[in-house]
Every structure is written in C-alpha cells, then in structure tokens.
Amino acid sequence: MGLVNAAQMLKDARAGGYAVGQFNINNLEWTKAIFQVAQEMKSPVILGVSEGAAKYMGGFKTVVALVGAMVEDLGITVPVATHLDHGSYDGCLKCIEAGFTSVMYDGSKLPIDENVAKMKELLAIAHAKGISMEGEVGSIGGEEDGVVGKGEIASAQECGQLAATGVDFLAAGIGNIHGVYPAGWQGLDFEALEAINNATGGIPLVLHGGTGIPEEMIKRSISLGVSKINVNTEKQLVFAAATRKYIEEGKDKEGKGFDPRKLLAPGVEAIKKTVREKMELFGSANKA
Ligand code: 13P
Numbered sequence: 001m002g003l004v005n006a007a008q009m010l011k012d013a014r015a016g017g018y019a020v021g022q023f024n025i026n027n028l029e030w031t032k033a034i035f036q037v038a039q040e041m042k043s044p045v046i047l048g049v050s051e052g053a054a055k056y057m058g059g060f061k062t063v064v065a066l067v068g069a070m071v072e073d074l075g076i077t078v079p080v081a082t083h084l085d086h087g088s089y090d091g092c093l094k095c096i097e098a099g100f101t102s103v104m105y106d107g108s109k110l111p112i113d114e115n116v117a118k119m120k121e122l123l124a125i126a127h128a129k130g131i132s133m134e135g136e137v138g139s140i141g142g143e144e145d146g147v148v149g150k151g152e153i154a155s156a157q158e159c160g161q162l163a164a165t166g167v168d169f170l171a172a173g174i175g176n177i178h179g180v181y182p183a184g185w186q187g188l189d190f191e192a193l194e195a196i197n198n199a200t201g202g203i204p205l206v207l208h209g210g211t212g213i214p215e216e217m218i219k220r221s222i223s224l225g226v227s228k229i230n231v232n233t234e235k236q237l238v239f240a241a242a243t244r245k246y247i248e249e250g251k252d253k254e255g256k257g258f259d260p261r262k263l264l265a266p267g268v269e270a271i272k273k274t275v276r277e278k279m280e281l282f283g284s285a286n287k288a
Contacts, residue, residue: 001288002071005132006081006102006228007168009044010204013227018283019207019218023275024048024085024232027057028066033268035070037275038078043284045078046102048085048230052145060098068099078288081132085230086147092122096131104134104171106147112137112158119165127166134228135162138173140208144232151177156195163200169228172196174221176209179233188217190224197225204228210278211237218281231278238274239267 006020013020023034025047038045047067054060067082083102084095092103105122107115119135126133137159141151154172163170174196175189188207197205204227207213211234213221218229246266251257279285 001077001079003068003101004079004081005130005168006046006083006134007132009046009079009081010132010169010227012287013044013284014202014204014225016283016287017222018287019222019227019229020044020046020284021210021275021278021282022046022048022083022085022206022228022230023235023278024050024053024230025057025063026053026236029264029268030235030271031066031070032074033271034275035074035076035080037272037279038080038288039074039076041276041279041285042288043078043279043286044080044288045284046081046083046228048083048232049100050085050145050147051087051091054084054095060095060100064099083134086136086144089118089122092133093125096122096126096129100131102132102134102168104136106136108136108139108149108173112155112161116161116165119162119167123166132168134169134171134206135165135167136171136173137162140171140173141175141177142179142209144178144208147178149173149178151175153189153192154196156192156199159196160199160201163203167203169204169206170200171206171208174207176207176213178209179211180237181209181212188213188221190220193221193224193226200225206230210234215281222283229278229282231274235271235274238270242266242270 138154139149
C-alpha cells in the first residue's frame with residue numbers, strides 16, 4: 001500500500017471503531033521510528049508535519065522525498081499519509097504542489113463563512129489531485145510550532161457548515177490543548193463532541209492535543225466519532241528524557257558513545273515505545 005491519502009483510512013477507522021494516530025515528525029530519526037513501529041504493528045499511520053517542522057527539515061519537498069524514499073527503502077506496506085498539520089492557505093497550496101498526500105487547512109481563527117469559502121477553494125484543488133483535507137472549527141488551546149489557540153469549544157452548527165463542504169475529516173475544539181495539560185484541566189467536553197458528531201453527518205472527527213489525555217477519555221472520544229488522534233509533544237518529552245539519561249550517565253564518554261547513531265538511539269527507542277503504546281490504545285494495530 002505505502003503512500004495514500006488519509007480519507008479512506010479514516011473512513012475505515014470510523015466504521016471499525018478505532019482511531020489512526022497522527023504522529024508528528026521532525027527529522028529522519030522520528031520518521032524512521034514511526035515507520036518501523038507502524039510496519040511492526042500492522043497499523044495505518046499519518047505522519048504530521050507542521051510548517052515549522054517542514055522548514056526545519058529543509059522544506060516541503062525534502063519532507064516528501066524523505067518519506068517517499070523511506071517507504072521504499074524500509075519496505076513499508078501499511079497505508080501511510082504525509083499530512084500538513086495546521087496549514088495556512090499558502091502552506092496548503094505549497095504542500096499540494098510538493099506531493100503531500102493530505103493537508104489540513106486551519107481556518108479556525110476566521111469567521112465561519114470565510115473558513116468555509118477558503119476550504120471550498122482548497123478542496124477543489126486538493127481533491128482534483130486525490131489529496132485529502134482536514135478542517136478546523138473552534139480552536140485547540142496552547143501552542144504548536146507558533147500556532148497559538150485560545151481553546152474555544154467548537155459550535156456544532158459551524159462544524160456542520162464546514163463538514164458540508166465535503167472536507168474529508170474535521171478537527172473541533174472540545175477543550176483539548178496542544179502540549180502538556182495544565183493542573184486543573186477540565187477534561188474534554190463530551191457533550192460538545194456528541195453534538196458535533198450529530199451535526200456532521202458521520203465525517204471522521206480529529207482529536208488534536210493527544211499528549212496526556214487519559215485513556216478513558218481517548219476511548220470515549222473514539223466511541224463518539226473521533227477517528228484520528230494527533231500526538232506530538234509526548235514523543236519530544238520521552239526523546240529528551242532518554243537522551244538526558246544517556247548523557248547524565250556518561251555513556252557518551254564510554255568508547256564511541258559519542259557516535260550520533262549511539263547518542264540518538266535511546267531517544268529513538270523511547271519514541272518507538274510511545275508510538276507502540278498509542279497504536280494499541282487507539283486500536284489501529286493489525287488494521288492495515
Ligand atoms: P500534542 O503536542 O499535545 O500531542 O498535540 C499534537 C497535535 O495536536 C498536532 O496537531
């Protein structure tokens with residue numbers, strides 16, 4: 001299977017009562033770790049790339065080339081989508097041109113009519129090329145690579161308006177936050193999620209801010225139509241902690257412990273463990 005858009009894999013997830021993880025990437029190590037686990041777990045997977053991460057990696061074309069070459073070199077047969085995370089209008093156009101298989105247009109800060117109008121324009125271009133699209137209503141709290149949100153709960157009626165454009169999947173703010181959840185966080189608003197699910201005609205829903213959401217809330221959100229869950233910060237935290245341990249234990253000073261392949265290995269293993277756990281929790285293992 002290899003590279004595909006994310007529309008069918010998320011329809012299948014919704015019908016099958018599980019969610020596909022979007023795991024954000026930053027570099028070669030992140031990409032390879034996620035691929036290896038997806039293949040090992042026989043799970044479909046979405047690689048999330050923010051505009052900031054793409055810039056860091058060299059640009060959208062570098063991302064497409066890296067992902068495409070790795071699918072071949074590693075013999076990846078599970079379905080994989082390369083997805084722009086929280087894209088601007090221009091960012092979406094560039095990614096469509098560069099060869100991403102899926103893009104998110106984040107028009108959540110605009111009045112709903114404008115969000116809908118821009119989405120329609122982009123959908124005409126993306127769908128003509130077989131590229132899937134995600135939209136957003138309400139806002140995800142916290143900050144993700146410079147995209148800051150206040151965390152408003154999405155209006156079900158506005159979600160219905162965006163769903164009616166024919167967008168493939170929809171992210172709605174339901175009290176979720178990018179990054180680590182603060183002490184005293186109120187949890188996800190399941191009443192809002194239920195209303196959104198009822199107003200959007202069965203479109204796969206997306207839960208951003210997957211880091212640190214308790215298991216029970218993840219499962220309940222999947223039962224209410226969430227078919228894609230985004231995880232970013234948690235992989236950064238476990239990578240940093242494992243790397244810190246390696247250095248603090250002085251492993252970089254033993255033999256050739258300074259070799260980057262050795263230095264980065266504990267962090268990569270930590271990412272793999274996290275991705276494995278999420279695929280189990282989301283129920284996407286053995287679905288490819
Ligand atoms: P976290 O960084 O909180 O896991 O959120 C990821 C995300 O939603 C990417 O869009």
